[in-house]
Amino acid sequence: MNNTYTVSIFVAAPGTPFRGGGSSAAGHVYYEIADGSTKLSYGFAPESPGVMSGPGAVSDKDAGRYVDPLYVRSLEITQNQYEKLKAFGDNPEKHGFSTQYNGATNSCIDFAWGALNHAGLHRTTPDQVEDTKFDGALKPLDNIKHIKSIRPPFPDSKLNDEVDNPLPKQTRLQRFISDADLPAQERQMLQVIRAEVDVIDRQHGRAFDAISERISVGLLAAAKGQGLQRVDHVMLGQPPADGSGQRMFAVQGALDDPAHLRASAPVGLMARTPLEQSYDTLSQLHDDAQRRALGGVEPPQQAADVSRRMG
Incomplete structure (x- = not known):
């Protein structure tokens, strides 16, 4: 039986609840790959939660931690793209991504786009050109339109999907962080x-x-x-x-x-x-x-x- 390969890209808004309690302060972007039997989750964050800069680490638990993230896009991909997404997530520094976290210049957003670009999954500009060097918009929610612009490797695949969830309940600060207000x-x-x-x-x-x-x-x-x-x-x-x-x-x-x-x-x-x-x-x-x-x-x-x- 031939395996099918997918990537799901998640955008969680500030205020997204965690399983087990609590909620996301600033939002998050992460991805999950699957080969038909096994799912692997990759997301980048500071080792010390809440800091704006410092040592960072890749987590394999984000897909199971965030409840109903605001937006999810799933795409069928090739085996080669699957392997590139896995290789980047397993060892980002080998592929030119620093694991020194910075909320403005080297965040979860930069990590996710670094992996996507490495696998040849690029955002499409308004001029319909693939932007191979795009490293993301500053805020998680501002990346949704760019994720939507990625050209699917298999346009007619039944595995291609999009999920839009309601904005979570947010504090005033979380609303401003997400720029909703x-x-x-x-x-x-x-x-x-x-x-x-x-x-x-x-x-x-x-x-x-x-x-x-x-x-x-x-x-x-x-x-x-x-x-x-x-x-x-x-x-x-x-x-x-x-x-x-x-x-x-x-x-x-x-x-x-x-x-x-x-x-x-x-x-x-x-x-x-x-x-x-x-x-x-x-x-x-x-x-x-x-x-x-x-x-x-x-x-x-x-x-x-x-x-x-x-x-």
Whole structure:
């Protein structure tokens, strides 16, 4: 009897329950391969749960741990693709994947796409080109559309399948982590800020970590509160001569354009501010904007507006 080979790619949202209790804080992407008789699960995570960076490890228990992940796509694959997915999962470092975990640059998402790319299962661009170097979107849920774009090796196979489950019950923080409560404009702003903060971290010999995430979300709250509609650049200010705290700037527009806008906040304050508090600030800004829209009230002119324009 000929074996049939499949891969299933799972996307779990923040709040997805675990068998045995608890739930996923930030969501997860992982995969499972099967040869008709045996199933093997592969997922990458930090050795110390909850940290943003540090030693990572491959788990073989994710498929049995997560209950009703948000999205699952199953594909019939060739034996060669099965063996490549297994080889990558069993020894990722041999195939160029570092097992040093980083939530922004080397996470479960990078691992899953590394395995898929190694097996020749690539996302398809809007121009219908296979992207062989795609390493994933930053957030688990943002990868669903890319997983959907993978061309099936056997388009007519009855083993090809997709499962969509409802979003799990989430705390406010989990909703924001999954970006479910963020408008598309703010999701894009936060993605840019995270990427720029990661660059600044690396320039200073640091890895993106929990402090970096607090700074990123805090800067988004500052940018929205000070009237920015998008973020094109993030800059770290020079330490002030008066000894006050160093500031970080979000910039809208080209750096060499005298009309560009900026928003800023003290780095130390953002680093100490809990994520929940920054998300509460964003939520309050949303509520205020809705009240103004319903009441036809113009937004208040903030004193900080003057400092946003650089010249």
